[in-house]
Amino acid sequence: MTGRKLALFLLLPVLLAACSDSGDQKSAGGAANGGAPQKPPQAVSVVVMKKAERPITAILPGRAVAFQTAEIRPRVTGAIKEIAFKEGSEVKAGDILYQIEDNTYAAAFAQAQATLSKAQVSIPSAQANLNRYERLVNSGATQIEYENAKVTLLQAQADVEQAKAALQSAEIDLDLTKIRAPFDGVTTISAVSIGNIVTANQTTALTTLRRLDPIYIDLIDSSTNLLDLRAAMASGRLSGDPRKADIRLKLEDGTNYPLTGKLDMSEMAVSETTGTYQIRALFDNPDDIILPGMYVRASITVGNENGYLIPQRAATRNARGELSAKFVGADNKVETRTFTVSKSSGNNWLVTDGITDGDRLIVDGFQWISDGAPVQPVEATVNEQGFAVEKPKVDEAKP
Incomplete structure (x- = not known):
């Protein structure tokens, strides 16, 4: 009994190895025959x-x-009396942006009005004098006197026209003391403050309107x-x-x-x-x-x-x-x-x-x-x- 047990004990490792080799061969044969699963095609959106x-x-x-841009500059000289807009705000065409001190321009306007009135007064007198010499030119008045009366009337009329032009210029200067917005837009920061002296057509803009x-x-x-x-x-x-x-x-x-x-x-x-x-x-x-x-x-x-x-x-x-x-x-x-x-x-x-x-x-x-x-x-x-x-x-x- 002892010899048989020893023989079986010695044959057991040989049998196990044979079984293992047989399993490996089956596994290898399966892979060679394409039994292993293949990766499926990748799905793509088309x-x-x-x-x-x-x-x-x-x-x-x-x-x-900007659709329109204007750099606002003064056209007359004077001190800034008032800034009438809020910086960065919207303004309408014609709104006053700056007010320049206008007392001297108002005085010049009044003086131009007086000069016009004075010139206009001389026209009726010159016209009446011309009419009188025209009636007497053939009965006592000389031709030279008639021509002089005509020149006097023309000069009086010219003085009136000159006074009107001076009055219009004074009125424009007085109105230009109010600096207005030329169109609807938005203002920028003001470059001047109240009391600053500005000059006509200066290079520095007071503000920009867009x-x-x-x-x-x-x-x-x-x-x-x-x-x-x-x-x-x-x-x-x-x-x-x-x-x-x-x-x-x-x-x-x-x-x-x-x-x-x-x-x-x-x-x-x-x-x-x-x-x-x-x-x-x-x-x-x-x-x-x-x-x-x-x-x-x-x-x-x-x-x-x-x-x-x-x-x-x-x-x-x-x-x-x-x-x-x-x-x-x-x-x-x-x-x-x-x-x-x-x-x-x-x-x-x-x-x-x-x-x-x-x-x-x-x-x-x-x-x-x-x-x-x-x-x-x-x-x-x-x-x-x-x-x-x-x-x-x-x-x-x-x-």
Whole structure:
């Protein structure tokens, strides 16, 4: 019994090793025969391409400029007697801004009135004297006396006209002591205080008046874009008149200005240093939201063109600036397409070549997949912000 137990004890490790080798071989055989699970294709959101007429937009930088600007300066000399406006407030055309001490101008006006009255008194006497010599010119009065009477009357009339002009000048100077707003606008900080002496037509402005409603937006565009636009309109590819297009603004904080503007004028010259030209747009600004000097970005719809839209979030550009995007081929594998010509259309790029109706554009998840990789396309839509939104699934079993 002892010998049998010893033999069994010695054979046990050999049997265990044989079982282990048999299990390893089965495992290896299963892997070789493809029994291990494979990674499923990655799901990607796609948009089905369809050609249609789309708006062509241009995004241009610009600055706000006051519709009217006037530097207020005195036209007569004197001491500031009163400042009749609140700095930074709105004033109406004709409102008094400054009152200059007017006592000397009032005295000059009164003196001019007296001089006119004195000159006017001499006219009746000179006229009566001329009439008398006219009756006596052939019966005792000489021709010389008649001519002298005529000259006296003409001189008296001239003195009256001169006195009237002096009175008008004195009245103007007296009125100019009241410095008025030339138009509706907003004032700036006053450069003088009560008691300061100001002089006629001095170089330093007392304040600046700006009209902010409406307001100008000065936009800058390259001459290259101008030539492209003209060529597209001449060829008939672009429909619509850019001069009548609505212009929309995005303010410095990223918010959209609620009102649309219109093109006011275009500079018919290109800058020799920057190669750009200026476009001026006009916007209503009833709440003074836009202030002179503000930086804005304007979106102008210059026309419409037939093509395909590629969301900006679904595309990249290579070192040469060419647009590229990824599509799902007929075999559900990824392929990259490059487009040499593309135009801006809102939050999208518009292309006219290299795409056909029904092509599937990858709009989400394309950053982590390479060409030739198998994918599982999931149809989606793109919202106004350019984000992919998966289409809701429809249960065909339900009516």
